[in-house]
Amino acid sequence: MLQNDGLKTRFSAFGALVDWRKTGKLLREHSLSPFAKELALGVCRRHLRLLHAIRKSVRRMPGLDVQCVLEMGIYQMFFMDVPNRAVIDSSAELARQANLGEGSVKLVNGILRRLDRYGLPSLPPQNVLRLSLEYSMPEWLVRRLLDCCGPVYAEEFSKETVERPSQWMRVNVQKISAEELQKRLALSGRIYKNRFIEIPEGNPHLGELLASKEFKEGFFSIQNPAALEVVNLLQIQDGMSVWDACAAPGGKSALLAEMYPHAEILASDISAERLLPMQDLHSRLSLSNISVQTLDVTAHSFFERFDRILLDVPCSNLGVLSRRPEVKYRLSLKDVLDLSKIQFHILETAVSALKKNGILVYATCSPEPVETDKVVKKFLEAHPDFEQVGLPVRISKNEFGLDRFFAAALRKK
Numbered sequence: 028m029l030q031n032d033g034l035k036t037r038f039s040a041f042g043a044l045v046d047w048r049k050t051g052k053l054l055r056e057h058s059l060s061p062f063a064k065e066l067a068l069g070v071c072r073r074h075l076r077l078l079h080a081i082r083k084s085v086r087r088m089p090g091l092d093v094q095c096v097l098e099m100g101i102y103q104m105f106f107m108d109v110p111n112r113a114v115i116d117s118s119a120e121l122a123r124q125a126n127l128g129e130g131s132v133k134l135v136n137g138i139l140r141r142l143d144r145y146g147l148p149s150l151p152p153q154n155v156l157r158l159s160l161e162y163s164m165p166e167w168l169v170r171r172l173l174d175c176c177g178p179v180y181a182e183e184f185s186k187e188t189v190e191r192p193s194q195w196m197r198v199n200v201q202k203i204s205a206e207e208l209q210k211r212l213a214l215s216g217r218i219y220k221n222r223f224i225e226i227p228e229g230n231p232h233l234g235e236l237l238a239s240k241e242f243k244e245g246f247f248s249i250q251n252p253a254a255l256e257v258v259n260l261l262q263i264q265d266g267m268s269v270w271d272a273c274a275a276p277g278g279k280s281a282l283l284a285e286m287y288p289h290a291e292i293l294a295s296d297i298s299a300e301r302l303l304p305m306q307d308l309h310s311r312l313s314l315s316n317i318s319v320q321t322l323d324v325t326a327h328s329f330f331e332r333f334d335r336i337l338l339d340v341p342c343s344n345l346g347v348l349s350r351r352p353e354v355k356y357r358l359s360l361k362d363v364l365d366l367s368k369i370q371f372h373i374l375e376t377a378v379s380a381l382k383k384n385g386i387l388v389y390a391t392c393s394p395e396p397v398e399t400d401k402v403v404k405k406f407l408e409a410h411p412d413f414e415q416v417g418l419p420v421r422i423s424k425n426e427f428g429l430d431r432f433f434a435a436a437l438r439k440k
């Protein structure tokens with residue numbers, strides 16, 4: 028029997044973390060309470076740093092369950108605002124309730140007390156190892172960042188991956204203005220370009236907002252404003268036909284449909300399952316200028332049919348690691364290189380659907396050169412009938428906490 032809410036919450040975070048270590052998938056968002064979610068995601072973000080602290084405190088690494096209890100304890104002690112005494116007691120109790128054995132309870136107690144007294148073990152001086160442990164980044168990724176973009180960028184990028192990402196809502200300005208909605212929901216966050224409202228940390232919790240009448244009536248959706256900077260490159264005008272060819276789960280399609288009620292939008296994706304949430308577009312958001320279809324973009328049969336094409340291609344997610352921290356540990360360099368081949372193939376095959384003088388925007392939430400500049404460069408070299416419109420947009424976190432995105436606009440001559 029779990030005796031109190033605090034323990035129940037820790038138990039659910041513990042369950043999520045054990046599952047993640049076993050399956051590579053991290054349960055998140057609505058199924059966990061805010062504290063449990065913060066704890067599970069925070070531990071995942073700092074996993075290598077926390078493991079390092081455990082490794083330095085024992086002769087033999089304990090089993091995975093005990094590691095999870097310890098990682099949670101160390102995270103709360105050094106990266107959350109929880110008193111150390113309470114952390115030590117609740118961690119020992121968690122180990123007991125999880126039936127890890129009295130030996131493990133003593134081990135948890137002993138290691139956390141030691142860390143309470145002496146602090147986290149110091150980090151090695153070598154730059155790659157230090158960055159890897161300090162920000163829980165795999166060493167191959169640190170090396171790649173250092174090689175491609177230098178030490179300042181590598182440090183800044185790595186640091187972002189352990190920070191809590193900002194939360195924003197996109198206002199359906201066809202139904203309500205950002206100011207009016209902000210008043211109705213009593214939110215105090217910033218407004219971004221009249222269309223996005225920041226959801227301040229913790230209060231109100233995302234779950235409460237998603238249960239609100241305003242959400243059900245389609246006044247807002249959850250989305251990071253980086254999407255706006257990407258779709259702006261399309262330069263859409265009334266009456267245009269637009270194909271969002273890698274659309275699921277539909278964030279950018281919905282933004283497009285809200286921004287351009289007089290454009291005709293086709294949103295398609297290869298995955299019927301990932302398209303399911305897009306039923307929202309018609310029912311909740313009342314958007315009538317958009318149709319949805321399951322379609323493999325590499326096997327389409329459109330010919331010069333669209334004025335605009337958005338290709339938000341499948342990618343490594345390297346630009347959103349603070350939101351999806353588990354990706355850091357499962358991704359390999361080979362995965363990134365394989366993705367770049369898929370991205371190029373998608374771009375190559377999509378373009379026949381674009382009308383002359385039409386614009387295609389190639390976008391990805393990865394800043395990795397092989398998924399961005401190299402794909403575009405290779406494409407332009409092979410297609411002299413295309414030209415780049417302006418410089419690619421490289422969205423970085425900046426003061427608004429935007430997701431990292433790369434987007435390049437290409438015009439068919």
Ligand SMILES: C[S@@+](CC[C@H](N)C(=O)[O-])C[C@H]1O[C@@H](n2cnc3c(N)ncnc32)[C@H](O)[C@@H]1O
Nearest residue numbers: 273274275276277278279296297323324339341
């Ligand atoms: C980065 S996600 C798109 C996110 C979406 N644009 C949004 O804003 O919500 C990439 C999408 O590409 C889809 N995809 C991958 N290969 C595809 C293909 N050959 N044809 C169409 N869609 C594909 C994936 O199923 C995935 O939903």
